Amino acid sequence: MSGRTGTAKMKRNMFILSFILPTLLLYLVFTVYPMFKGIYLSLFDWSGGSETYNFIGLGNFNDMFHDSVILKTIRNDYILVIGKVIGFMVLSMFFAVALTRLNIRGSGFYRIIFFLPNVLSVVVVGVLWRYVYNPNLGFLNSFISLFTDKKFDFAWLGDKWSIFALLPPSIWAGIGFTIILLVAGILSIPSSLFESADIDGASQWEQFWLITLPLSWEQIKTSVVWIVMTTLNGSFVIVTIMTFEGGVDNATQVMGSYLYLNAFKFGKFSYASAIGVLILVLSLITTATLQRLMKRETIELT
Numbered sequence: 001m002s003g004r005t006g007t008a009k010m011k012r013n014m015f016i017l018s019f020i021l022p023t024l025l026l027y028l029v030f031t032v033y034p035m036f037k038g039i040y041l042s043l044f045d046w047s048g049g050s051e052t053y054n055f056i057g058l059g060n061f062n063d064m065f066h067d068s069v070i071l072k073t074i075r076n077d078y079i080l081v082i083g084k085v086i087g088f089m090v091l092s093m094f095f096a097v098a099l100t101r102l103n104i105r106g107s108g109f110y111r112i113i114f115f116l117p118n119v120l121s122v123v124v125v126g127v128l129w130r131y132v133y134n135p136n137l138g139f140l141n142s143f144i145s146l147f148t149d150k151k152f153d154f155a156w157l158g159d160k161w162s163i164f165a166l167l168p169p170s171i172w173a174g175i176g177f178t179i180i181l182l183v184a185g186i187l188s189i190p191s192s193l194f195e196s197a198d199i200d201g202a203s204q205w206e207q208f209w210l211i212t213l214p215l216s217w218e219q220i221k222t223s224v225v226w227i228v229m230t231t232l233n234g235s236f237v238i239v240t241i242m243t244f245e246g247g248v249d250n251a252t253q254v255m256g257s258y259l260y261l262n263a264f265k266f267g268k269f270s271y272a273s274a275i276g277v278l279i280l281v282l283s284l285i286t287t288a289t290l291q292r293l294m295k296r297e298t299i300e301l302t
Contacts, residue, residue, distance in 0.1 A: 035280065038273045038276045038277060038280075039273070039277055041269060041270050041273040042060050042061070042270060042273040042274040042276070042277050043055060043056065043057055043058070043060070043270075044056060044270050045059070045060075045270055046269050046270045047267045047268070047269060048263065048267055048268075048269035049267070056270075060270055060271050060273070060274035061274050061277075063271065063274075064271070064274050064275065064278065069250050069253060069258060070255075070258070070275070070278075072250050072253055073250075073253050073254050073255045073257075073258045074255065074282070076163045076251075076252060076253060076254050077231065077232055077235065077254045077255050077282075079163050079164070080163070080166065080167065080170065080231050080235050080254070081227070081228055081231045081232065081286070083164070083167040084167065084170055084171060084174075084227050084231055085224055085227050085228065087167060087171040087175075088171055088174070088175055088178050088223065088227050089178070089220065089223065089224065089227075091171065091175055092175055092178040092179045092181075092182050092223065093182060093220075095110075095114060095175075095179050096179050096182035096183045096185075096186055097186065097208060097212060099111060099179075099183055100183055100186045100187055101186070101194075101204065101207075101212070111176075111179065111180060111183065114175065114176040114179050114180075115176030115177070115179070115180060116176065117172055117173045117174070117175075117176055118173065118174060118176040118177050120173065122173070122237045122238060122241065123237075123241055125169055125172075125173045125238070126169070126237070126238050126241030126242045127241065128169075129168070129169035129172075129242060130157070130241075130242055132169075133156040133157050133165060133242075135153045135154060135155045135156070135158075136153060138156075140156065141153055141154060141156075157242060157243050157247065157252075158247070158248055159248070159251070160248065160249065160251050161251070162243065162247050162248070162251050162252050163247075163251060163252045166235075166238055166239065166242060166243075166252060169238060169242070170231075170235070170238055173238075174227075174230070177226075178223040178226075178227070181219050181222065181223055182216060182219050182220070182223065184219065185215075185216035185218065185219030185220075186212055186216055188215075189211065189212065189215045189216070193211050193215075194207060194211060197210070197211060214296075217294075217296055220294075221290075221291075221294045224290060224294065225287055225290055225291070228283075228286055228287060228290060229283060229287065232255070232256075232279060232282060232283045232286065233256065233279065233283060234256065235254050235256060235257075236254055236255075236256025236257035236259070236260060237256075239252050239253070239254050239256075239257045240257050240260065245257075245261060245265075246258065246261070255275055255278060255279050255282075256279065258275060259272045259275040259276055259279070260272075262275065
């Protein structure tokens with residue numbers, strides 16, 4: 001009997017492994033290997049096309065920490081991180097609560113509408129918002145001109161503070177995912193809790209702070225970590241599309257876009273690899289810090 005049980009268990013494990021192994025192999029080949037390869041290349045002086053690798057140890061990191069543009073890129077990345085976390089979470093929670101707690105007709109349709117920008121290519125989003133921000137023909141300046149005596153022609157993407165202009169398109173393009181995540185969290189809360197709160201005379205605002213927020217905390221934490229990771233590792237795409245090489249005087253340059261410029265424009269692949277290591281380290285530190293700050297006891301619903 002025990003032999004049959006052992007055989008069945010082994011077959012089950014092999015069945016599970018057959019599904020896990022292809023994904024694991026793809027992860028090792030396209031994520032783990034490039035990561036360690038990047039760390040390795042950061043210790044050399046390599047142009048990307050040369051067959052010779054000159055070992056320089058921490059030379060690239062020394063150059064990086066004396067590079068004034070790096071400080072700008074870190075600042076810009078964290079401006080986007082903070083702005084997106086605040087914008088995403090405030091708007092996502094507002095719409096999620098509205099779609100679940102306010103009995104809005106057609107709430108399912110609105111969820112689809114909010115999620116639609118998520119399926120658009122980042123290239124499409126960038127090009128679309130470049131037209132919105134166009135100083136001469138853009139929708140934003142044309143709309144503001146309706147309320148001014150003369151034509152408003154501010155260059156939103158040509159100003160030293162243009163990094164802030166990247167927040168609306170970034171939030172608009174990704175907010176649907178966090179709304180769906182928070183909606184799922186709120187819908188998993190037993191309706192009996194809200195009914196009891198209504199009987200006790202609790203207002204909607206009190207129900208939000210005492211029931212909705214604590215019981216959807218795991219979804220909130222997941223959303224925040226997702227926003228931080230995708231921003232630090234992926235904001236270079238929207239920067240490159242909307243402001244080409246980082247804007248005026250690197251006003252919108254982020255670590256990812258600066259890595260791309262050094263690798264494919266300046267031919268400094270090893271220096272770009274060092275910037276990649278910096279992104280990795282800052283991502284890990286930021287994520288670990290957030291996990292610690294947002295840690296709470298899990299509330300079990302019975």
